[in-house]
Amino acid sequence: MPPQPPHPSSAVPSPVGARPPTILDVARAVGVSKSTVSNVVRGTVGVTPETRARVLEAVSRLGYRPNVVARQLVLQRTNVLGIVVGDLANPFYAEMAKLIERCAAAEGFRVMFCNTEVADEIDITGLESLVEHRVAGVVFLSYLAGSERARQLVDGHMPAVFVTCHADWGDVVAGDDRHGAWLATEHLLSLGHRRIAYFADPIAEDPADRERQSSFVATMRRAELRPVVLRRASAPGRVMRDGKEATFAEVLRGMDRLTAIFAANDLTAVEVLDAADRLGIPVPEQLSVVGFDDLMLARLARINLTTIAQPKATLARLAVQTIAARIRGEMTGARVRQIVDFTLVVRGSTAAPAD
Amino acid sequence: MPPQPPHPSSAVPSPVGARPPTILDVARAVGVSKSTVSNVVRGTVGVTPETRARVLEAVSRLGYRPNVVARQLVLQRTNVLGIVVGDLANPFYAEMAKLIERCAAAEGFRVMFCNTEVADEIDITGLESLVEHRVAGVVFLSYLAGSERARQLVDGHMPAVFVTCHADWGDVVAGDDRHGAWLATEHLLSLGHRRIAYFADPIAEDPADRERQSSFVATMRRAELRPVVLRRASAPGRVMRDGKEATFAEVLRGMDRLTAIFAANDLTAVEVLDAADRLGIPVPEQLSVVGFDDLMLARLARINLTTIAQPKATLARLAVQTIAARIRGEMTGARVRQIVDFTLVVRGSTAAPAD
DNA sequence: TTGAAAGCGCTAACAT
């Protein structure tokens, strides 16, 4: 669409006026040296109240704002954190991104986002750009192990923290996925379910997903039950079971006669709810569903999903505190794994099986 | 929670090694001058293929990456866009943020987010920080008119574009809220509804909300019907009607005997669905609901919300193209308003009224 | 085709 005619009341917008005043402009206006202005601006001691007042007056009169770029160059460090996130449109990452931005601001850091899926070995231009901007550290909200190029770029150059994901070359802040999956599976078992399937995340089968899956399998085996693992097939409404494609209906009603499904995350769980609705299978009467993440969406009356809640605010806080401590050099030595607890949130999508 | 003991296999992480190589390191390694390296790195003409090859070899051997901070200082401009967003946890903003980040990357810009609610005259430290970082331009995803301080900070210093929000001092890329509201209201009218209410956004009653509301009122008046306007009260399940507080049930079943509600946005619409569900009022049989935005969540089978779709990808693209053109000086002169079309998406939350 | 040198705006050590 071509630009519309100008708005009636429009003025010429910001001719992106003369360059913003520098510290030298202020110094000249007051009749002092750059250093004095610098000292006032940075709030260091040793400036006469009277000089300080004159400087501050000029600062506000000229609208002076320190040029962070110049400061960063001379200080050899930035106050910018790089945030690598796989998909901001995924509410889980969006919530985490917001929390991290808030915590970072509280610690005096700005954030630069990069929506590149680091899974992609090919396109890590986003990360490269972050590194070229000399971000003080990188927070990975998603990271697929074995991204050697990503590691080369960051490791040894700046601190990295992995939040709800894992790598062996940086600090990790994550939940205990094995425990979470155990909570979910145990909840279903204690309700009396025996024929339970795990529905893997069709998008990113990352280490977290694999942990959840293997913990589900182990828990089922311990109960002497046969674990079934499903994943979405190419076509909607179709799933893969043991490498063989089938319809959702076949799996649910067929030989497995499933009474419960534990989904890798809430988004996947909602897909399961949708499929069940379409097939006329009532939840939770005929099918119990458990999700993972406790997205806002799981709380909606119409969804009302039993799920495993991640303490997002805690994860974000720990991640930012950790990387801030590394950046400030307050924390040195071996990398650290901080594991937070998941909790089971029982809502309306689970009940005792009918048979 | 205190840091856990180090991971068994942990090595000391990135001692944040020696400073990254500079252009001078490369120059010395090859035995040429800084300028030559600079010319090679930036791909300018006039370098012997042979020298170029030797420089590139050293670049990759030393792992040299240009320092964008230094480049920005000398060039007197950055390739960073500031994005001001009210609430990243709101899926609409999250989706827009993602799209804008993607478009910006395609145009060669990085983005720096700032989750400050610009409504807040008090806390615009986020915007201040963006300005101090000398971002090349600011994209406002939410802006409440009258934020004089925000205007002071940005106007006249760098280009600004307002996406799905409005201000009279920058370019605007938005949908036609009046038309969208007309589409929604007309849809309900054509289904036969006569007693329809508008449910205002309880959070941010911004200009877009007011446009939708006044268009709803005008459309109703044109049909010689009485427009009802509701907004959420302090307590859940309670609403304000004409300044008087009432329960949702009273409003729906009481004197207004509403058969349809047009909500300011999808999130508000979902609140209405929740309330109706709790009251045992079937949707759409007893109550039709229309939302606005077409969030991913509106598509879920369990929500299945009739709504007005914003062309988010188009909005993001136009916004980034516009600000990029301003930054590059390709676009000068009066500010521009680009208005995109909304479309009605009919789903299962609307039907003809029962009576 | 390549090199030397100035300078972007700021901080910090040192001098006054």
Added chain:
DNA sequence: ATGTTAGCGCTTTCAA
């Protein structure tokens, strides 16, 4: 208490 000065890493004339 304030001023002087030397860079931070890079781009960009201008010379060679």
